[in-house]
Amino acid sequence: MPSETTPDPYADPLVFGQRLQILRTRRGLTREQLGGLAGRSGSWVKAVETDRLKTPRLEVILRLAEILRVRDLSDLTGNQSVHVSFFTGPGHPRLAEVKAAVEAFPLDAGRQAPPIAHLRARLDRAWAARHSAPNHREAIGALLPDLIRDGQAVVRRAETAADRRRAHSLLAEVYSLSQFFVAYQPDTALLWRVVERALIAAQESEEAHAIGVAAWLAGQAYRDSGTSHFDAADEVNLRTLAHLEPLLPDASDDVLAITGALTFEAGYTAARRGETGTAWRYWEQARDMAARLPAGYYHPVTSFSRAIMGAHAVTVAVELRQGGESVRQAAAADAVVIPSRPRRARHRIEEARGYHLDGQPDVALATLAQAHEAAPETIRYNGYAKRIVLEEAEGKSPARRRRASALAVKLGLLAA
Missing domain, CATH: 1.25.40 (Serine Threonine Protein Phosphatase 5, Tetratricopeptide repeat)
Known part of the structure; x- marks a missing residue:
C-alpha cells in the first residue's frame, strides 16, 4: 500500500511530472535509464518530473507509457477521460470461466479422469486451434476450463509413479496453454498463479520438455513485468538452460527446440537491457540450434524453428532501437x-x-x-x-x- 509520503498515481490528482516520477521509481528505472530508452537525457526527465518542462507531446507520452508499461494511459496523464489499456486488455469474455477453473480447489471426487492418451489428443487440438484461429483467445478460452479440470483429475487418479509423472507433464502443458490466454488480461494475480502451477507441475513431471516450456513462459512473464524483474527472467532462463545442456547430444527435436527458444529469450532480455553484443550472441547461439532441427519443423508451443530466426532477429534489432x-x-x-x-x-x-x-x-x-x-x-x-x-x-x-x-x-x- 502507498504510504502518506508516496502518492498513488492511480488515485491522487497529481500533475504529469509527479506521476512520471512515481511510475518510473516503481519500475526500478533511474532518470538516465528512462531518458535513454525514450531518446532523451536524464536531465530532461528530471526537468519534466520537477515541472520545469511542460507536459511532453503525445508521441513522447506514448513512448513513456510503453517503456513504463502502464496499465492505462490515464495512469500517466491523469486525464480520466482518456482510457487506453496498453499492456492489458479489457478482459476477455471467457476470462471468468478460465479463472474459476484455475482457482477451484481440485477435490472433485466424482469427476472421472480421462485416459492420458485422450487428454494428450485434446491438448494437441487446443494447440492447433491456438496457432490456426484468428480469434485464438476465444478458441482456447472455450477449451481451457475442461482441460484444466481434467488435467487435475488425471494427476489425482494416477496409480503409478510413472503415470503420475506423465500426468504432471500434461497438466504443466495445460497451464502453459492457459498462460497464453491469461497474459495481458486485467488479472495479474491469476497470471502468476498459472505461471507457478506450470512450474510446479513441470518439476513434478521430471520431464525435460515440460520443464523447458514452463520456464520459457515464466521468463517471459518476468521480463514483461518491467526492468526490475529482468534479473528474475535471466535466473529462470539460464538455470533451465544449464539443466537442459547435458541432455542436448541425444535430445529430441522438441527438447532441442525449447532449449533454442530459451536461448533466444536470454538474448531478448539482454536486448531490453540495451546489451547489444550479448543480445546478438544469444541470437546466434539460438540460430545454430535451429539449424540442427529438420527444415519443416515448428515447435508446437514456441514456434521455434529455422524459419522463426528471421523474426527473432527483427525483435532483437527493435528492442535495441536499431531502426x-x-x-x-x-x-x-x-x-x-x-x-x-x-x-x-x-x-x-x-x-x-x-x-x-x-x-x-x-x-x-x-x-x-x-x-x-x-x-x-x-x-x-x-x-x-x-x-x-x-x-x-x-x-x-x-x-x-x-x-x-x-x-x-x-x-x-x-x-x-
Whole structure:
C-alpha cells in the first residue's frame, strides 16, 4: 500500500511530472535509464518530473507509457477521460470461466479422469486451434476450463509413479496453454498463479520438455513485468538452460527446440537491457540450434524453428532501437511464412515497430493492418501496436491520420 509520503498515481490528482516520477521509481528505472530508452537525457526527465518542462507531446507520452508499461494511459496523464489499456486488455469474455477453473480447489471426487492418451489428443487440438484461429483467445478460452479440470483429475487418479509423472507433464502443458490466454488480461494475480502451477507441475513431471516450456513462459512473464524483474527472467532462463545442456547430444527435436527458444529469450532480455553484443550472441547461439532441427519443423508451443530466426532477429534489432537494422532484418525475413497466426501477427507488429523507428510511418501502419488481418486478438492486446496507431492518429498527415484512425477503431481505441 502507498504510504502518506508516496502518492498513488492511480488515485491522487497529481500533475504529469509527479506521476512520471512515481511510475518510473516503481519500475526500478533511474532518470538516465528512462531518458535513454525514450531518446532523451536524464536531465530532461528530471526537468519534466520537477515541472520545469511542460507536459511532453503525445508521441513522447506514448513512448513513456510503453517503456513504463502502464496499465492505462490515464495512469500517466491523469486525464480520466482518456482510457487506453496498453499492456492489458479489457478482459476477455471467457476470462471468468478460465479463472474459476484455475482457482477451484481440485477435490472433485466424482469427476472421472480421462485416459492420458485422450487428454494428450485434446491438448494437441487446443494447440492447433491456438496457432490456426484468428480469434485464438476465444478458441482456447472455450477449451481451457475442461482441460484444466481434467488435467487435475488425471494427476489425482494416477496409480503409478510413472503415470503420475506423465500426468504432471500434461497438466504443466495445460497451464502453459492457459498462460497464453491469461497474459495481458486485467488479472495479474491469476497470471502468476498459472505461471507457478506450470512450474510446479513441470518439476513434478521430471520431464525435460515440460520443464523447458514452463520456464520459457515464466521468463517471459518476468521480463514483461518491467526492468526490475529482468534479473528474475535471466535466473529462470539460464538455470533451465544449464539443466537442459547435458541432455542436448541425444535430445529430441522438441527438447532441442525449447532449449533454442530459451536461448533466444536470454538474448531478448539482454536486448531490453540495451546489451547489444550479448543480445546478438544469444541470437546466434539460438540460430545454430535451429539449424540442427529438420527444415519443416515448428515447435508446437514456441514456434521455434529455422524459419522463426528471421523474426527473432527483427525483435532483437527493435528492442535495441536499431531502426535501420530492424528494417534490414524485416526484409530478409519477409519471404518466410510463419504458420502460427498469432506468431505471424506478432512478427508483423515487430516489423511495424522497426519501420516506425526508421521513420517510415506509412509502412508501419500497413504492416499493422497485416497483423490485424492475421490475428486480431494479438494486436488488440499489444501495447506497441497501440502506441504507433494512436501516435499516427494524431499526426500531421491527413491521409495517414485517416488510416491510423480506421485501424484504431478496429482495435477499439477510438469509437466508430
